[in-house]
Amino acid sequence: MSLAYYPGCTLKTKAKNLEEPAIASMEVLGFKLEEITRWNCCGAVHSLADDDLIHQVAPVRNLIRTTEQGKNKLVTLCSFCFNTLKRANLLMKADTEKRNTINSFMDDEIDYSGEVKVIHLLEVLRDEIGWEALAQKVKLPLRDLKVAPYYGCMLLRPREVAMDSVENPGILRKLVETVGATSVDFPESTRCCGSYQIISDPGVISAYAWNILSSALSYGAEALVLTCPLCAYDLGQGQEELVKKRAEFKGMPIFYFTQLLALALGLDHQVCHFELNYGNPESLLREKNLLP
């Protein structure tokens, strides 16, 4: 079965370790992630100002590309792309005045009114494949690996785009358990990592990261699993410094959910590109006999 897929910019460069294991895993599960043609940057953040419609044009163009290619559902992997595309779609569906303005501005495009359903790959795993069916496909259960699900912000907020309970999400926990690992819940799993503040105040990001990492550590986690390349960066890039500064901290590997999936499905570990991860995941996986 073919699914229209929107990769976004970062997955083609810094986050190949999110995209490549996703494509390979979905193939094993009987789905082809088919990249929509002529996609453009989604804009990364949703415009919050009432009069700022020009920044809706980029995400809406991607939704138009999707309908042009005969699809009514668009799968995303990056949390930012998921959020931005889904919010732009809701705006086009719900606000007639803004929809008309945006459509008439883009007079080179077909009129669009929110027909595409924007979903995240995690929702495909939960709703279209199902955890039990997925469990049947697991060849290498990730036994003994204690992983803390980290949701961040963009999968769950605002409420109208949330793929799961805003207060008590469980979708990543279900994935971790389905692939045979132990899920470690911790209270900071939906706390912001600082996001794009990394470009204005990297020092503050290190403090946010320590809050999140130390909390996961105190609940017994050996690694984090997440979906967002910016969370991965904010929580990973300062770890070397943290290891030097804090004797109790030895580093914490950060996995994309697609890497755990691919590994559990028995795919060649090279598709996971662990060399691009922060926190040295390979040595943890070897310790657990999950890598040769």
Place this chain on the structure above:
Amino acid sequence: MSVTISSKRRGTEFVKKVKELSGENLHLCYQCGMCSGVCPAASNMDLSPRQVIELARLGMQNEIVKSKTVWICASCLACTVNCPRGFDLSRLMEAIRLLTLRRNVDHVKPEQIPPEERDDIPQIAMVSGLRKFTG
């Protein structure tokens, strides 16, 4: 911080503009402080999120504009989903940022980001950061 409140400032151009840009009704807020309680960045802010709403509706433009709070907000929406009155504070923060950015005053100068950092940072950080911090 001590401030002088005057009813004369309530209907100023600043209040009108902030309402227009945010699309939010500032009078929904009853100052319970939930936004400040759930904000992961509140401890770094000089004005708490709750205070920003109060000062905005009182027309205290100078106090808000000189504060660093709106530049520390990362639009994580923890306040938005927890507000018992359905007030979307992230939109107010954006409106206040835009009042500065639209005067061509950038909060971050792209050329000042060190080249090695620029090469290292993922695109979504650059795109989202420059969207939020430049006009």
